[in-house]
Amino acid sequence: TVSVLYWSTTMMRRHASMARAAAGRSIAAWGLHPNMDADMSDETHFPARAEAVPAPVRVSKLPNGARVITHDLKGPHVAVGAYLDAGAKYDPATAPGLSYVMRWALSSSNMDNSIFQQDRLMRAHGAAREHTEVRKRFIGLKMETMAGGHWQNIAHDIFTSVSAPRMPEWDVERFRDTFDNLLEEMRWNDPRTYCVDQVETVAYFREPLGNPRHVAPEMNAAASHAALIQQWAALCSPSRVVIAGVNIDHDALVAAYENAPFPHSAEAPHHKNAQKQLPTVDERNQYHGGERVELEDRANAMKTKPDMDKEGIVAIAFPTFGAETNPKGFAAALVARELLAASLGESVAINQEPTHFGVESFYRPYAGSGLIGATIRDEPGAVQAHTLDAAAAVKGLATTPAALDAAKARAIARFANDHLDVARDYVDFLGTSLIGESLHRYSPDETFANVAAVDASAIKAMTDGFKTVRPSMFATGDVATLPSLRQMGL
Incomplete structure (x- = not known):
């Protein structure tokens, strides 16, 4: 009791002393209440700020073979990413989905930090981290934080994950249930995306582009520590690594990479002696078409449909150009x-959620090939008619001048929204825009110019190709009555 009273008395005296000391520094003592009669237009009250002038895009090739690309837009926060040419299309036939597991393994720990230390470092700097994949070719590790902060510490951790990963067995085992749960959650909560992911495996069946973006439950155990190390050693040499940065000084990013705790060298034994098994078939020749159906009583399986209403989801796709x-x-x-x-009838609005029912378009570009088509989600009795309408719409695209002008404007707006407007999207675009192993890149202005030059003949040539090829289809849900492509005349 005596100690509590002593502590209370001491704190009261301290607070009173602080209040007396701060009295002369209070706002009222400063006399800074706004005066409406004063002339506030001069620079004494509001000093002029220098205009932020974006720097040009810079690209460098480092002595170890890695490339660095930056675009300093003088924005309020920085984004840094490391992009490895080791995506899903490079997965071995014995372990499809290995690149997806590698994204998690590279993000979980490295030879410098455990997953706990990585999380503590990120939170201490108010940063955010993410792993991603692009066009089934790249896997990326990226971070965002405030401009002017200590971004180098988090960037060093990403660079160390690329050059000296751990990928221990216990970290991989920790996420095995997560892989299955995320795939199941996507099938139930976002069935359109699930169907598009699955129609890729149908369209390019047993081809490199047919490797899944996720891990199939039956192949979960194939992604072992040994398989991950072997794949990393074969594919993640410095010449296949691109470091990208947005709102960051180019020289500072180069210095941060070259001063990372673990240098990355192609002469290291694990990279030098690894056997690379790269795809040899041109992506345009990997398509052969097909169909697959997964019957599922979604209402009974999901347990989140109070009316137990039935539904079917279909994705139908045609081959087209890549990116x-x-x-x-x-x-x-x-x-x-x-x-x-x-x-x-899709809205011009871009940042909208996918429509719950009806027909919706999609386009999935890869490096040399792509898929264009539509997803259908409706009651089982209406799925067939919507599928036929979607196939007819793909084969009969309008080529009138008014339709083309509107489509070009929408294409530019969607491209900018998906790749340029936000720093974390733009850093993905920069990191995957370099051509081959060169320092040349695809620029947004080049894409916009090519979009503006598209004419009716280019669209007609594309639709004529759709009429001579068999589409691919994937269906799930209550689709037992859905006819096959041959029965529907497709």
Whole structure:
């Protein structure tokens, strides 16, 4: 009791002393209450700020073979990413989905920090981290934090994860249930995306592009520590690494990479002696079409449908151009997607959630190939009619001048929204925009110019190709009565 009273008395005296000391520094003592009669237009009250002038895009190749690309827009926060040319299309046939597991393994720990230390470091700097994949070719590790902060510490951790990962067995085992749960959650909560992911495996069955973006439950155990180390050693050499930064000084990012705790060298034994098994079949020749059906009583399986209403979800896709090998074809595919979206009655609004029921367009570009089509979600009795309508819409895209002008404007807006407007999206675009192993890149202005140059003949040539190829289809839900592609005349 005596100690409590002593502590209370001491704190009261301290607070009183602080209040007396601060009395002369209070706002009232400063006399800074606004005066409405004063002239506040001069620079004494509001000093002029220098205009922020964005720096040009800079690209460098470092002595170890890694490349660094930055664009300092003088924005309020920085984004830094490391992009490895080790995506899903490089997965071995014995372990499909290995690249997805590698994303988690690289993000969980390295030879410098455990997963707990990584999390503490990120939170201490008010930063955010994420792993991603792009076009089934790249896997990326990226971070965001305030400009002017100590971003180097978090960037060093990402660079160490690339050059000296741990990928211990216990970290991999920790996430095995997570892989299955995320796939199941996507199937129930976002069935359109699930169907598009699955129609890729159908369209390019047993081909590199047919490797899944996620881990199939039956192949979960194949992604072991040994398989991850072997894949990392074969594919993650410095020449296959791109470091990208947005709102960051180029020289500072180069210095941060070169001063990382663990240097990355292609002469290291694990990289030098690894056997690379890269795809040899051109992506345009990997498509052969097909169909697959997963019957599921979604109402009974999900347990979140109080009315127990039945539904079917279908994705139908046609082969088209990719995003890298043919820039003009890529622009034509962007415009074709918007023509398809307009014919299906999709809104011009970009940042909207997917429609719950009905038909919705999609376009999935890869490096040299791509898929364009539509997803259908409706009651089982209406799925067949919507599937036929969607296939007819893909094959009969409008080519009138008014439709083309509107589609070009929508294509530019969607491209900017998906890749340029937000720093974390723009750093993905920069890190995956370099051509091959060179220092040349695809620029947004080049894409916009190609989109503006798309004419009716390019769209007609694309639709003529749709009429001569078999589409691919994936269906799930209550689709037992859905006919096959042959029975529907597709």
